Amino acid sequence: MTTEAEYSADGDPVNPFPVDWLGDDEMVPELQRLHRLKAQAEAREAAVIARVHRRGVPHAQGFASPTAWLIAATGEAPAVCRSRVRVALALQHMDHTRQAFAAGELSECRVRLLVDARAGAPDLFRRDEPLLVEQARTLSARVFPKALSHWRRLADPDGARFDAEAAFLARRLHISPTWERTVRVDGDLDPESGQIVLTAIRSLAEPAALEPGDGRTPAQRRADALVEICRRHLDSADRPTQNGERPHVTLALSLADLAGDGLIDLETGPITAETARRLACDATITPITLDGAGQPQTAGDARRSIPPALRRALDLRDGGCTHPGCDIPARWCDAHHIIHWAHRGKTTLTNLRLLCRPHHRTAHHHQPYPRRQ
Template sequence: MSEPLGVVEREALERARLGEIARRREAFARLEQVAELEALGVAEKSGDRSTSRLLQETWRVGVAEAKRLVGEAADLCVRTSIPGEQLPARLPATAAAAAAGTIGEAHIAIIRKTMARLDRVEGLPVATWEQAESTLAHDATLLGPRGLQAAADRLLAHLDPDGEEPPEDDAARDDELLIVRRKDGSVLYRGRIGDPVDGEAFLETIDAVSGPAGPSDARALKRRRADGLKDVIEDARSPHGIATDARPGRTDNARDEEPDAATDNTIDENALIPVPRRPDPSERTAHAARPGRALLTITLDQRWLTEALAGRGRYGLLDSGARVHPGTLRRWACDAEVVPVVLGARSEPLDVGRLQRTVTDALRRALNLRDGGCAFPGCDRKPRRCQAHHIRHWIDHGPTEIDNMVLLCRFHHQLLHHGHWTVAIVDGRPSFRPPDWIDPDRRPRLGGRPRVPT
């Protein structure tokens, strides 16, 4: 592999890096000036209402920026108690990183928001709170804002697993589709799908039919999605489509027949995850030409499953990370094309060794669950837009098993194959090392976005 950067390029990168550090240090010095104004009570003594208002007048900044500066100064700068005693910053690790110039404004905003959320977690030990702040500050020195947000979400999922209660099973009550036909015949529409599972099914379907038609397809994503929606409508109007079946006077003898014992679709209301609904054979024949529903995976932690059996169920998780109310989970688990995944015992045979190069469905679901999408730090591509990458290449005798696989989007898959970034599985999680021109120390960066506490 040839050296991609010469001496001149490396010197330019180093000057840019040092310049950004200097700017961030100056930004922290600015916060210290705000903290000093606040400690001296300058606003009150000058007759102004607050330090925020004083900054708006003297520095000629906007309301939002003035409030941000005062809030960051309160969290990151040394405080003075009522008796005049010097107190450390409320977020000491973040303050140290900001003073060193290794993190920026966006990092600080994410950490402050996350710690404010943890302030509201009932019964959280002080030591745990402090460790969380230290962890986020450390992650911020390695990751961009997007990657730090993923790390913060992961931390919140662990320390506050209940989180905000997901919507009830009647979330669809606010569903709407507004359609306006214009004089030129074109149609404008805007809508909302409240049920997260319905939303997941919608996205799965639209994405499935809106991929590029080939390497020469230059359509933008929004155009491909519009064309895909038209394809779905055209399919619905086909001889056995749902729109054709719903027309007045249309009958389907297969649907009037009584189901036999083999195709009984009765739902046991007392079952946690009911037996999947099996379609009637005649219905399968009549609708053989229609595309199947998008495959959805709903994840339920084994501990939550146990609590649900005792009447204390929490929620399930979709591939997108959306939380699903237990009632919604029960309803959708009746569908034969929904895969309920119960976490806990590792009884599913995931390792397929050297028998095949491509991943099995079971292995792919495990990768989706572990990585949550593209595992590269900061990337937010969903699992359905990712490829399974062999860490040790299959052609180099790398096995097709979960500890040698990682989910990557197309861009980051190509980036890994260039060879400057490396990835390894450490303690069951993807860990990436950048090239030395990004980080001279090549410190590892934790990847993946697991959505359940571990």
């Protein structure tokens, strides 16, 4: 393998020559070399941050903290800078870790795990650091965190219990619309709660639960599973009602908008008229008349877009999702208008078919599927 000294002789150690010059069997050694270089650069960055802190540079320059100084110096996000400062300051007390990091033997990710492990039990960490650094060097990315938590449990049972309590207290869930017209779901759960969520999502997203040829990525399947679980909750009969209704999504829009091609605003961001039509296919509709200034004047009686008796007949006829090969039962299906009622389609058996949520989406956003016989 080529050594760094040989590369450095040419000047730039990161780009010593064009990537095209690499033979197929040289790719892996090159990646490993870059991986080491990256770790070395990160270790040096940590050393600079620690030195800056020890010299009191941030305060001398009027910054409230080393993190504020680093944000100004690098333009990185606050969370990134906070984590780097934390690692850099902890490394001052972690000789073995620091040396292995500087030699490019440990990635920043492994170093961060070691820093976390030390934070919980600094004295025990000092005693066992050589062993833990050796494990960080040799164990796989999957096994190493488990080895660390095993060490923690053995070395400090009370502390491990305290960690478990802290994990529970740290539980959080954020659901927020982003400017990219998506809704970000982000959070932390304690292990027990996490297992419940994971098991529920897996029951809908794992290969055994899927039909053959399902083209969704695993991440898409997990996302769909989470939404499906919430939808089934909203469907369930023992959930409290709101004004006698069990609303899923409330839309207020004109018939013209519903029949058109524009965007319609929800609390979480805009949706297309296509999506609004899918939601309205099988929904509770309340007709409202507006005055000239757009203020509501009168509200008619709320009614189902599919009357209950018709829905029972449809359930009996279709039995479940009518998409070929799909066997989602009727109770999880939407009733889909083949020609939408906003486009003057009739709410009659011949213009209706049952579709599960994913296939209802497909029906509205792609060509209709042939009917299952």
